[in-house]
Amino acid sequence: MTQQPNLLDLKGLRVDRGGVTVLDVPSFSLCQNEFVSLIGPNGAGKSTLLLSLLGLMKRQTGTVTYRGSAVTSQAQWLDLRRRTAMVLQEPLLFDSTVFDNVASGLKLRGLGRAEIKSRVATYLERFNLAHMAQRSARRLSGGEARRVSLARAFAVEPEVIFFDEPFANLDPPTRQALTEDMDRIIRDRGIAAILVTHDQSEALRMSQRIVVMNRGSIVQQGTPAAVMNHPVNEFVANFVGMETILEGEVVSNRQQQLAVRVAGREIDTVGDEAPGVQVYCCIRPENVTVTVGHPEEKSSARNHFQGRIVEIAAMGPFLKLRLDCGFPLTAYVTRESFTELALYEGMEIHASFKATSVHLISRRAA
Amino acid sequence: MDVILEGLTKAFQLLASLDREVLGIALLSLKVSGLATLFSLVIGLSVGTLVALTSFPGKKILVSVVNTGMGLPPVVVGLFVSIMLWRNGPLGYLELLYTPTAIVIAQTVIATPIVMGVTIGAMQNLPANLRLQILALGATRVQLVWMLIKEARLPLMAGVMAGFGGVISEVGASIMVGGNVRGYTRVLTTATVMETGRGNFDMAIALSVILLLFCFAVNYILTYIQQRERPR
Numbered sequence: 307m308t309q310q311p312n313l314l315d316l317k318g319l320r321v322d323r324g325g326v327t328v329l330d331v332p333s334f335s336l337c338q339n340e341f342v343s344l345i346g347p348n349g350a351g352k353s354t355l356l357l358s359l360l361g362l363m364k365r366q367t368g369t370v371t372y373r374g375s376a377v378t379s380q381a382q383w384l385d386l387r388r389r390t391a392m393v394l395q396e397p398l399l400f401d402s403t404v405f406d407n408v409a410s411g412l413k414l415r416g417l418g419r420a421e422i423k424s425r426v427a428t429y430l431e432r433f434n435l436a437h438m439a440q441r442s443a444r445r446l447s448g449g450e451a452r453r454v455s456l457a458r459a460f461a462v463e464p465e466v467i468f469f470d471e472p473f474a475n476l477d478p479p480t481r482q483a484l485t486e487d488m489d490r491i492i493r494d495r496g497i498a499a500i501l502v503t504h505d506q507s508e509a510l511r512m513s514q515r516i517v518v519m520n521r522g523s524i525v526q527q528g529t530p531a532a533v534m535n536h537p538v539n540e541f542v543a544n545f546v547g548m549e550t551i552l553e554g555e556v557v558s559n560r561q562q563q564l565a566v567r568v569a570g571r572e573i574d575t576v577g578d579e580a581p582g583v584q585v586y587c588c589i590r591p592e593n594v595t596v597t598v599g600h601p602e603e604k605s606s607a608r609n610h611f612q613g614r615i616v617e618i619a620a621m622g623p624f625l626k627l628r629l630d631c632g633f634p635l636t637a638y639v640t641r642e643s644f645t646e647l648a649l650y651e652g653m654e655i656h657a658s659f660k661a662t663s664v665h666l667i668s669r670r671a672a
Numbered sequence: 673m674d675v676i677l678e679g680l681t682k683a684f685q686l687l688a689s690l691d692r693e694v695l696g697i698a699l700l701s702l703k704v705s706g707l708a709t710l711f712s713l714v715i716g717l718s719v720g721t722l723v724a725l726t727s728f729p730g731k732k733i734l735v736s737v738v739n740t741g742m743g744l745p746p747v748v749v750g751l752f753v754s755i756m757l758w759r760n761g762p763l764g765y766l767e768l769l770y771t772p773t774a775i776v777i778a779q780t781v782i783a784t785p786i787v788m789g790v791t792i793g794a795m796q797n798l799p800a801n802l803r804l805q806i807l808a809l810g811a812t813r814v815q816l817v818w819m820l821i822k823e824a825r826l827p828l829m830a831g832v833m834a835g836f837g838g839v840i841s842e843v844g845a846s847i848m849v850g851g852n853v854r855g856y857t858r859v860l861t862t863a864t865v866m867e868t869g870r871g872n873f874d875m876a877i878a879l880s881v882i883l884l885l886f887c888f889a890v891n892y893i894l895t896y897i898q899q900r901e902r903p904r
Contacts, residue, residue: 362804384812392808394801401823410819411809462810 311374313338313498314359314466319368321354321522329354329522331368336466336498343501343509346519347545352502355519356468359500360387388415391459392468397451399443399458404435407443407454411462425461433457433487449480456484460491467492469501473508485511506546510534510586510667518542530586530669535634548626550594550636552587553669556580564666569633574608575664586667593663594637596627597656598647608661611635615653618644629657675873682874683881691878693855698882701859704772705840708779712787712835715780717828720791721817725803735792741785746778750848753778757849770851775859778845783835790831794824826898833894837887860886 314336321329329351336342344352357363359370361383370377370386377386391411399407408429412422430436433453438446446454452472459467472488473481489512492499503509509516510530517527526538534551537543554568556579564579565572566587573587595607613631620626625644629635635657639649649655686694723734755761757769757777768774798820806819821828843861850857852866860883867876 357804360808362807384810387808388810390808392805394805396799396801398799398802398805400819401826414810414812414815458809468808 311338312336312371313340313373315371316359317369317371319355319358320366321351321358321363321368322366327366327522329358329365331355331522331524334359334517334524336500339496339498340515341492341499341501341513342515342517343503343513344517344519345503345506345509345545346525349521350519351522352519353470354522356392356470356500356502360390360392360468388462389464390466390468391462391464393455393459393470393472395471395474397448397455399446399451399454402443403439404441404443404446404454405430405439408435408457408461411458415462425463429457429461432460432491449476449484452476452480452484453487456488463495464497466498466500469499469503471502471504474504507588507667510551510588511669518545520545548591548636550587550589550591550634552589552633554585554587556583556585563661566664566666571611571632573664574661575666576661577666579666579668584669586669588665588667589635589659589663590665591626591636591638594629594635594657594659596629596637596639596643596647596649597658598649598653599656605658606660607658609664610656610658613655613657615649615651615655618649618651629655631657679873679877683878686874686878687881694875694878694882696855697858697860697863697879698886700772700857701840701861701883702886704775704846704859705779705836707776708783708839709787709832709836711776711780712783713832716784716787716789716831716835717791717821720788721795721821723788724792724795725817725820738785738789738792742789744782744785745844746782746842746846747844747848749778749781750845753781753845753849769849770853770857772850772857774849775846775857778849779839779842782842782845783839786835786838787831790827790834791824794827794831795820797827798823829894829898833891836890840886840890841883 312335316331316334319329319331319334320327334355344355346352354363358365358368361370361377372386372389377383400410405426408426409422412425417425427436430439433456435450435453435457438450443451443454456472473484476484485508491497501509501512513530515527516530516533518525518533520541526533526542531551531553533542534546534549537546552568552573554566554573556564557567557572558565558581559579562576562578564575564577566575566585568587575587579585611631613629613635615627616630617628618625619628621638624638624640627637627639627649629637637657639647720738723731723738753774754769756763757766757774758764759769768777802823803816803820806816811819841861843865846857846859847862847865850859850862852858852862860879864876864879864883867873867879
């Protein structure tokens with residue numbers, strides 16, 4: 307990823323509100339074709355960062371560079387905005403037809419009538435909106451309105467697209483369908499994207515890099531697996547959750563019984579993914595069983611790994627074990643089990659979990 | 673009862689025969705109030721948009737002043753404009769008092785705060801992020817303002833309706849600055865006042881019917897546009 311040139315660079319950004327610094331980002335950049343997710347709690351400054359990159363936010367300091375040249379004058383900001391697109395949480399459609407809405411960005415750019423018509427038709431088709439081109443935007447359902455706002459953003463064929471929680475408050479199937487449409491177009495056209503989201507699985511599914519923000523600063527950034535499995539501090543750990551997230555590739559699918567290769571080992575799980583698909587295996591620590599010595603009885607758990615305890619941390623009524631099974635794995639044990647098994651750091655153990663307790667998320671190839 | 677019946681019959685005779693005097697008064701009313709509404713639209717829309725889209729110290733006070741102006745009593749406006757246009761007044765040299773232009777000026781003063789107040793309200797009622805969305809779509813400043821006005825067009829139309837309705841039915845200012853000069857500055861409302869005073873109920877009723885028809889027609893047209901623009 308890093309060998310590609312930076313598309314967008316931000317340096318020394320500071321935004322103050324009422325004398326209080328709400329955003330302080332020394333540097334942030336986006337590469338060509340890169341998909342970055344910004345995650346963090348409300349008020350972390352994610353949206354402010356997004357708007358600052360387009361010059362839509364009053365800032366104390368900070369320079370934006372696009373393709374190597376600094377964006378300073380009004381004309382340069384306009385040029386940047388005309389090479390990019392933004393989708394906000396509310397669809398914010400215009401009081402007009404679906405067609406006019408999708409055409410709006412193109413009209414602002416002064417494109418010819420014929421070109422607008424064909425471009426709009428293409429994107430209406432892509433977002434499955436062709437049958438409602440002449441419908442008034444006021445008569446759309448929530449899901450349809452989001453679809454139109456996405457089509458409007460993609461119709462300008464941006465080089466970078468910014469999403470600010472575009473799928474908040476949508477029902478899961480609609481969300482799923484829209485995410486897939488959006489993802490396909492982004493890949494097809496090689497668009498770079500920044501997504502602000504609260505939904506971790508959304509961030510995992512689409513991004514090559516996750517940026518965790520809190521109280522106006524970037525706390526951690528890295529590949530999804532790095533951030534999820536190696537949080538730099540307590541805040542990130544609590545925010546991203548304790549789940550183990552493993553990068554893998556589906557190697558076989560026999561009647562939805564999957565084998566996923568992770569760090570040279572195979573994890574059994576269930577799902578629809580075809581062989582060759584890149585996935586994340588998500589395993590919750592409460593679903594991992596730790597046994598000492600060889601398991602004597604037969605168990606319904608399909609996954610058994612030999613491993614070692616790397617770290618033990620107290621978490622109130624139970625303990626958190628960081629295990630190394632050739633891949634990192636986190637397990638919870640109660641204090642009682644802990645004493646009974648006489649666990650210690652460095653101890654060889656046996657970890658097992660059921661195939662059905664592995665949650666699969668397909669991911670973009672890096 | 674006879675008075676009313678007789679008045680109504682005669683009124684409809686006057687209307688049916690397209691009485692020249694009645695028609696003249698009606699046309700003048702339409703012209704004067706139409707022009708005043710047009711001017712107030714130009715001033716009210718531009719200033720209102722500017723006020724709504726910018727922030728400056730004293731904005732709240734200004735908006736309150738404008739909102740107060742939406743209910744400006746016509747007689748007060750009439751008094752103020754009379755003083756300004758009075759022979760020895762600051763604008764006396766223009767010799768506009770007791771001309772149709774004077775009525776247009778007074779009615780513009782009445783309608784402008786209405787249009788301006790509605791414009792400010794309509795612009796501020798647009799979703800807060802709409803501006804950002806339009807700018808992010810690649811709009812220049814001018815394109816931004818134009819698109820916001822387009823988005824607020826329905827309440828703006830309601831403002832124009834309210835403005836026109838206010839000035840065409842207003843009597844105080846028209847009589848004070850126009851003088852109700854026959855065939856020159858006599859409009860529907862001032863004529864109705866005079867004819868009623870004289871006991872010429874037939875003429876008064878005829879004029880009132882026309883006034884009502886105007887109000888109805890304008891509102892009907894605008895309502896029609898509103899409903900066509902925004903189907904359910």
